[in-house]
Amino acid sequence: MKERTPRVDWAELFRRTFDFDVFGCSRLWLPTPGKNVRVGVVGALRYPDQRFLFTHQPDRVTSSLFPPLLEKLVAHAKRTDRRIVLVLDNGNTFTARRAQAALEQAAPWVRPFWLPRYTSETLSWIEGYWEDLKDTYFSRMLTEEREAFYPDAVRLLHRLQRTGRPGALAPRTTL
Numbered sequence: 145m146k147e148r149t150p151r152v153d154w155a156e157l158f159r160r161t162f163d164f165d166v167f168g169c170s171r172l173w174l175p176t177p178g179k180n181v182r183v184g185v186v187g188a189l190r191y192p193d194q195r196f197l198f199t200h201q202p203d204r205v206t207s208s209l210f211p212p213l214l215e216k217l218v219a220h221a222k223r224t225d226r227r228i229v230l231v232l233d234n235g236n237t238f239t240a241r242r243a244q245a246a247l248e249q250a251a252p253w254v255r256p257f258w259l260p261r262y263t264s265e266t267l268s269w270i271e272g273y274w275e276d277l278k279d280t281y282f283s284r285m286l287t288e289e290r291e292a293f294y295p296d297a298v299r300l301l302h303r304l305q306r307t308g309r310p311g312a313l314a315p316r317t318t319l
Contacts, residue, residue, distance in 0.1 A: 181293040183282075185301065186213050186237060188230065189270045196305050200298055207240035214250045221253035228254045233268055234261050277304075 184205040187198035197220070199212045221228045232238045238256075247256055265271040281300060287293045 181290055183294055183297045184209060186210055187270065187274075187301075188213060188217055189273055191269065196301075198301055198305065200301065202294055205237050207237050207242045210237055210240075210243040211246035214246045214254060218250045218253045227252070229257050230254050231257045231259065231268060231270075233259050233263065 182203050184201045184203055185198055186200075186205055186209040187196060189196050197213060197216045199209045199216070201209055217228055217230065237243060247254070259267060282297060285293065285296060285300070287296055
């Protein structure tokens with residue numbers, strides 16, 4: 145007996161695609177023509193109170209983002225007169241020569257704690273934080289123009305820096 149192909153309800157498929165998870169992912173995936181706008185962000189998150197510091201640039205994360213973040217961390221450590229232990233994975237951003245030189249300069253105030261290679265992302269607390277930001281805010285940000293996404297994303301990160309908690313932010317839509 146020939147198996148019937150299920151009937152596709154296009155209106156239902158459209159509603160599901162734009163309302164909630166269809167493919168087993170928590171992010172809202174919208175089909176977009178061309179290349180999406182990306183924001184490269186490197187951040188540090190203080191564990192108990194969720195104080196958040198970050199640096200950013202258009203397009204992607206590179207090793208040039210890490211030294212400015214370390215400068216912010218050193219300034220904070222000097223201001224509070226407390227040393228910082230920075231938990232790092234073995235990503236290219238942190239293992240590049242430029243990043244290693246910056247870590248050596250920050251040595252008395254910022255001490256790296258390296259996670260073992262191929263460690264599960266569940267051990268790095270900030271990975272869950274990034275995932276929550278992507279799922280809850282960045283995947284649902286709508287802007288009227290493509291070029292408006294980068295400044296809106298940075299604005300959201302600055303608001304996060306002030307509040308310290310993603311739950312305190314409301315997803316912003318301009319359409």
